[in-house]
Amino acid sequence: MRKKKIAAGMEPAYLAHKIKSSISGIKLNLDYLKDSLTLSGDKEKSFNLLQREVERIQDLIKDVLMTSKKDRIEEAEVNLNLLLEKIREFHHPTLLRNNIRFINKVGSFIVEGIENDLHTMFLQLIENSIESINHNGSIEFYSEITDNELKVFVKDTGKGTKNGKEIFNNCFTTKETGTGLGLAIAKKVMDNHCGSIKLESSMPGETIFSVSFRNFRNTNA
DSSP states (O other), X not given: OOOOEEEOOOSOHHHHHHHHHHHHHHHHHHHHHHHHOOOOHHHHHHHHHHHHHHHHHHHHHHHHHHHHHSSEEEOEEEEHHHHHHHHHHHHHHHHHHTTEEEEEEOOSEEEEEOHHHHHXXXXXXXXXXXXXXXXXXEEEEEEXXXXXXXXXXXXXXXXXXXXXXXXXXTTOOOSTTOOSOHHHXXXXXXXXXXXXXXXXXXXXXXXXXXXXXXXXXXXXX
């Protein structure tokens, strides 16, 4: 697929500037601890995941600062299955602690996009599902091609929502400590990728979101 440029800039530039120094401090301290501590097994694996996630946040900040000066950035090829596996690995301790199964049935699809933004979008959906389930349940990802679109479905066994029309609005939340930005950010990412995100259905025990991509290819085809 050829590279092209799309509109970006999800977060205000001033916010990136405010958190840049804090993230840099966290990264420096993580690097110091890595050199000072003797870690092995699961502890070393978790520490490495923390370092990688901090680096991803730093990359996001760079993107925001860059797009505050230049409104367009280049897409690249993103493997959706591998992206979901990265997110699964990062959330493994939380999933394990809450007895939540993560089921990835997405095929080997490549889409054109900004990996950090797509990572953020799927992360918002997964964290939304984890909070909805709380304990004992599952989050399942699966895909299908319909009308020349790739649809990735996210199904969870949480409590569901009755606010299907409002959940993508800025600052809408039903959580006491929520900001209401998570799903609004997810929608913005898909708008920037010429795709869409939709709440397909929701009831106690089953909520299904869909994410649609127009520009994709199947590596197994």
